[in-house]
Amino acid sequence: SKRKITVIPGDGIGPSIIESAIQILTHAGCDFDYDYADAGLVALEKHGELLPQATLDLIEKNKVSLKGPLTTPVGGGFTSINVSLRKKFNLYANVRPVISFKGTRSRYDNIDIITVRENTEGMYSGAGQKRSDDNNSAEAMSIITRDGAERIVTFAFELARQEGRKKVTIIHKANILKSTSGLFLEVAREVAARYPDIQNEEMIVDAACMNLVMYPERFDVMVTTNLFGDILSDLCAGLVGGLGMAPGANIGEGAAIFEAVHGSAPDIAGKNIANPTSVILASIQMLEYLGMQDKAERIREAVRSTIESGDRVTRDLGGSASTSEFTQAIIDRL
Ligand code: NAI
Ligand code: MG
Numbered sequence: 001s002k003r004k005i006t007v008i009p010g011d012g013i014g015p016s017i018i019e020s021a022i023q024i025l026t027h028a029g030c031d032f033d034y035d036y037a038d039a040g041l042v043a044l045e046k047h048g049e050l051l052p053q054a055t056l057d058l059i060e061k062n063k064v065s066l067k068g069p070l071t072t073p074v075g076g077g078f079t080s081i082n083v084s085l086r087k088k089f090n091l092y093a094n095v096r097p098v099i100s101f102k103g104t105r106s107r108y109d110n111i112d113i114i115t116v117r118e119n120t121e122g123m124y125s126g127a128g129q130k131r132s133d134d135n136n137s138a139e140a141m142s143i144i145t146r147d148g149a150e151r152i153v154t155f156a157f158e159l160a161r162q163e164g165r166k167k168v169t170i171i172h173k174a175n176i177l178k179s180t181s182g183l184f185l186e187v188a189r190e191v192a193a194r195y196p197d198i199q200n201e202e203m204i205v206d207a208a209c210m211n212l213v214m215y216p217e218r219f220d221v222m223v224t225t226n227l228f229g230d231i232l233s234d235l236c237a238g239l240v241g242g243l244g245m246a247p248g249a250n251i252g253e254g255a256a257i258f259e260a261v262h263g264s265a266p267d268i269a270g271k272n273i274a275n276p277t278s279v280i281l282a283s284i285q286m287l288e289y290l291g292m293q294d295k296a297e298r299i300r301e302a303v304r305s306t307i308e309s310g311d312r313v314t315r316d317l318g319g320s321a322s323t324s325e326f327t328q329a330i331i332d333r334l
Contacts (some may be wrong), residue, residue, distance in 0.1 A: 002033040003290065006058045006065040011040040012264025013274035013323075014068025020276035020327040021066065021283040027331045028299050030287065035062060039081060040070030040264070050081050059089065064290065065257045066283055069264040083126070085257060086119050091250035092148070093155045094119040095285070096233040096261060101307040104241025104317055111239050113212075113219045114165070116156040117229020119250060121148045122180070124226040144180040144225065149187035155251075156223035157195040167199040168192070171208045171224035171232065184225055209235060237261055244275030244316045247282035249289065256289055258282040272322040275314040277303060280330070302333040 007022065009015040022034065037055040044050050050072070059065050070081045085091065094117040100109045121143050128141030153170070160168050170192065174185040185202065192200040203211065205228045212219060212232070216239050224232065237246035243262035250257045260278030268274055280303055287296035306313065312329035313319035321329065 002031055003064075004033045004035055004062040005286075006055075006062045007034045007036050008039050008055065008065060008067040008070075009036065009042075010068030010264065011042055011071040012069060012266050012269035014040070014070070014264055016272065016323050017260065017274055017276035017279045018066065018068045020323055021279045023327055024280055024299060024302075024330055024334070025283055025287075027334050028295050028302075030292070030295055039067075039085075041073065044073070050078060051084060056088065059085075059255060059257070063255050064286060065255070066279075066286060067257050067259040068279065069260060069262060071264045071266070079126070083124065086250055087126075089250075089252050089255040089257070090120065091252040091255065091257060092118065092120050093152060093251045094229060094233075094248055095159070095251060096229075096236065096246065096248040097281075097285070098233075098236040098240040098246060100240050101245070101304050103308045103310045103313070104245060106239060106241040108216055108239055110217045111236075113216065113236050113239075114159065114163075114221045115229055115233040115236055116152065116159065116221060116223040117233060118148060118152040118224070118226050119229075120226070121145060122226035124230075142177075142180045144183045146183065146187055149184045150191060153188045153191040153223050156221055157191060157198055160198050160221045161195065165198070165220050167201065167220040168195075169208070169219060169222045170200060170202045171205050171222055171228055172202065173205050173228070175204060181225065188223070205232070208232065212236065212239065233261060242316055243278065244314070245277050245281070247278050247280075247285055249282065249285045251289070256286075258286040258289075272324060273315055274323050275316050276323055276327060277307070298334065299330075302330050305333055306330045 009018045037058045039055050072080045096115040100111040123142045125143040131138045170188040172181045172185045174181040246261040248261045284296045306329045312321045314326050
């Protein structure tokens with residue numbers, strides 16, 4: 001029987017960029033069955049909940065999901081749906097690759113960096129959040145566990161090995177955050193020692209920011225804690241032409257959710273002008289996860305040659321094509 005994928009179109013530009021990715025998968029000959037599920041504002045309006053149980057059940061059942069961006073309403077005390085999903089399915093690894101395509105607004109053309117971000121702990125643990133009664137102080141807990149650090153760093157080194165990468169950079173702030181980042185670095189060193197075939201280096205997060213902007217070609221795989229990974233991966237998106245070019249995979253033991261790094265872009269929703277590349281690249285990550293490397297490569301090359309040719313590309317890439325015209329240009333190249 002066909003492989004089933006849970007598809008969550010999401011909010012804002014989500015449905016249109018997801019549609020674009022599905023069309024491309026179909027034209028590349030990927031024969032999946034898609035189970036559509038609602039989450040986000042659209043689910044709140046239809047079912048009275050941001051994250052309905054039926055959606056959670058489908059994510060659980062099919063194990064692999066392709067997801068559009070979700071709008072978490074501000075105010076009303078809603079917790080981020082993305083954070084909930086990552087916690088619920090223990091999607092501990094957030095893998096965010098960026099590669100240069102010529103023809104984007106990037107200043108570089110030689111970038112190929114994967115950020116491996118710990119996705120469940122650190123500053124985003126959600127624990128111990130409080131304000132004082134007089135509202136003059138606030139606190140929150142950053143949590144690093146030995147197990148959590150070990151599994152994410154191991155994940156990064158295994159990924160490096162699988163993908164034939166040369167180096168893993170461990171990014172931290174152990175000089176100041178001695179307890180949390182200190183434990184992360186200590187465990188990372190232990191893990192790195194088990195991979196003599198892969199170079200490792202350590203870098204303090206602020207220095208990493210400077211080096212990424214000045215010498216991005218020196219980076220290969222980076223592994224880091226939750227908050228640093230969130231920030232560094234957006235920096236990396238900026239190195240390759242912006243959020244429209246940045247995919248991410250949330251991977252756990254039992255499930256994986258593939259998505260764009262950007263949000264629902266309410267400012268351009270419904271105008272058929274969004275760049276679908278991030279979600280298309282996320283679907284390529286999904287194919288690689290499923291062991292379908294040939295199809296993944298075929299789609300990547302079609303996307304690359306479309307963007308590099310410079311005609312029929314979306315506005316953020318300097319063109320004037322709509323989402324659907326750009327999608328058709330990729331399909332024509334397949
Ligand atoms: P955003 O990423 O949606 O938009 C930032 C800017 O980038 C906007 O000007 C937008 O038009 C542009 N942009 C984003 N994606 C684009 C694309 N594919 N093509 C062309 N331009 C694109 O961030 P913002 O506005 O801060 O957040 C909007 C909503 O998205 C919020 O409700 C937020 O909670 C949600 N969000 C959801 C995420 C997810 O589901 N993974 C991640 C980040 C934000
Ligand atoms: Mg972010």
